[in-house]
Amino acid sequence: MFNFLKKAFSRTKKAISEVIDEKREFVPKDEFEDILLEADVNYELIERLLKDMPDMINRAQAYNSLISVFQYRANWIKPEDFDSPFIEMIIGVNGAGKTTTIAKLARLYQKDGKSVILGAGDTFRAAAIEQLSRWADKLEIPIVSTKQGHDPSAVVFDTIKSAVAKGVDNVIIDTAGRLHNQANLSEELKKMIRVANKALEGAPHRKILILDGTQGSSAVNQARAFNDIVGVDGIIITKLDGTAKGGSILSIADELKMPIYYIGTGESPDDLIPFKANEYVNTILDEIFVK
Numbered sequence: 001m002f003n004f005l006k007k008a009f010s011r012t013k014k015a016i017s018e019v020i021d022e023k024r025e026f027v028p029k030d031e032f033e034d035i036l037l038e039a040d041v042n043y044e045l046i047e048r049l050l051k052d053m054p055d056m057i058n059r060a061q062a063y064n065s066l067i068s069v070f071q072y073r074a075n076w077i078k079p080e081d082f083d084s085p086f087i088e089m090i091i092g093v094n095g096a097g098k099t100t101t102i103a104k105l106a107r108l109y110q111k112d113g114k115s116v117i118l119g120a121g122d123t124f125r126a127a128a129i130e131q132l133s134r135w136a137d138k139l140e141i142p143i144v145s146t147k148q149g150h151d152p153s154a155v156v157f158d159t160i161k162s163a164v165a166k167g168v169d170n171v172i173i174d175t176a177g178r179l180h181n182q183a184n185l186s187e188e189l190k191k192m193i194r195v196a197n198k199a200l201e202g203a204p205h206r207k208i209l210i211l212d213g214t215q216g217s218s219a220v221n222q223a224r225a226f227n228d229i230v231g232v233d234g235i236i237i238t239k240l241d242g243t244a245k246g247g248s249i250l251s252i253a254d255e256l257k258m259p260i261y262y263i264g265t266g267e268s269p270d271d272l273i274p275f276k277a278n279e280y281v282n283t284i285l286d287e288i289f290v291k
Contacts, residue, residue: 019031019034019035019038020035020287020288023287023288023289023290024289024290025058025059025289025290026056026057026058027056027057027062027288027289028055028056028057029050029053029054029055029056029057032050032053032057032062032288033046033050035288036049036247036250038247039246039247039248039284040246040247040248040251041247041248041250041251042250042251042254042255045069045250045251045254049065049066049068049069050065053065058289059285059288059289059290059291062285062288062289063281063282063285066250066281066284066285067277067278067281069250069253069254069277070253070277072253072257073257074234074257074258074259075233075259076234076259077205077206077233077234077259079109079114079169079170079205079206082202082205084167084168084169084170085117085160085163085164085168085169085170085171085200086169086170086171086205086206087160087163087171087173087196087200087203087204087205087206088105088170088171088172088173088204088205088206088207088208089121089156089173089175089192089193089196089204089206089207089208089230090102090105090172090173090174090175090208090210091175091177091189091207091208091209091210091226091230091232092177092209092210092211092212092222092226093177093178093212093222094125094128094176094177094178095177095212096177096210096211096212096222096238097210097212097238097239097264098122098174098175098177098210099128099131099132099135099174100135100238100264100267101210101236101238101264101272102118102132102135102172102174103132103135103138103139103269104262104264104269104270104271104272105172105236105262105272106118106135106139106141106170106172106269107139107269107270107272108262108272109169109170110139110141114169114170115141115166115167115168115169115170116139116141116168116169116170116171116172117141117142117143117144117159117162117163117166117168117170117171117172118132118135118136118141118142118143118144118159118171118172118173118174119143119144119145119155119156119158119159119160119171119172119173119174120132120133120143120144120145120146120155120174121152121155121156121159121173121174121175121176121192122152122174122175122176122177123146123147123148123149123150123151123152123155123176124148124149124152124176124178125148125176126147126148128174128176129145129146129147129148132145132174133145135269138269139269142162142168144158144159144162152175152176152188152192153188153191153192153194153195154195155173156173156192156195156196156199157195157196157198157199159171159173160196160199160200160203161199164199164200171203173192173196173204175188175189175192176188176189185229186229189229189230190229190230193207193230206233206234207230207231207232207233207234208232208233208234208235208236208261209222209223209226209227209232209234209235209236209258210235210236210238211223211235211236211237211238211252212237212238212239213237213238213239213240213246213248213249213263213264214239215248219237219248219252220251220252220255220256223235223252223255223256223258224256227256227258232256232258233258233259234258234259234260234261235252235256235258235259235260235261236260236261236262236263236264236272237249237252237260237262237263237264237275238263238264239264240263240264240265241264241265241266241271246284247284249263249275249280253277260275260277261274261275262274262275263275
């Protein structure tokens with residue numbers, strides 16, 4: 001796990017190394033502030049984290065401060081807590097990595113011995129349907145899709161009904177992400193959720209928001225917008241291997257106080273790992289302090 005995290009945060013680690021010349025036992029408070037700023041942690045959060053810290057900070061003090069960000073109550077929804085099929089809807093802006101993340105989730109469930117079906121609910125873009133269909137072929141899993149412009153709620157209904165009929169364990173449904181047209185998107189997503197519940201009472205069981213890690217702290221605004229529309233149950237953060245803004249996870253967690261389920265660590269279907277706050281914090285501190 002640590003190796004995957006080190007890979008994911010390689011650019012963040014490089015950015016930290018440009019601030020601090022060598023690892024040490026104690027780091028001056030102002031230097032620790034510069035490190036957090038360089039990693040794209042929100043300034044107001046940094047001020048809170050450092051408020052009661054001494055002028056010279058050791059690793060234990062830094063760890064206790066950073067880990068405190070993740071100590072909030074959150075409702076963690078897990079597939080094993082539900083009877084099959086477990087229905088989840090994947091939301092987020094175009095370009096955040098939704099389609100690839102759906103493939104990664106499907107692969108994760110496959111490795112756990114679960115059967116999966118996909119629903120191509122982003123009918124606004126033909127490219128989204130085609131890309132998801134290619135992943136379905138590659139992973140050898142079924143997909144329910146329709147033509148561009150057709151009603152995405154029909155895809156939701158058909159996907160869930162097919163899963164129920166065939167005894168499929170996990171249903172993953174893609175959605176459109178055109179935030180620039182929020183009124184239409186809002187009504188479309190709300191309808192998809194209503195139809196999911198008609199197809200199977202209680203569905204969708206989990207609504208996952210995909211956030212692009214390269215957006216840094218600005219991803220918080222996207223999260224708020226989608227949360228206002230549908231009520232987000234948790235987050236997956238993508239593309240962390242391609243950015244120096246790995247510290248933004250602290251800002252995202254502090255602002256949203258939602259479960260962070262997974263992080264993307266690369267482009268292949270296997271590049272998705274469960275997020276663990278303690279390992280994340282230690283990965284950052286390993287670049288600052290001697291062990």
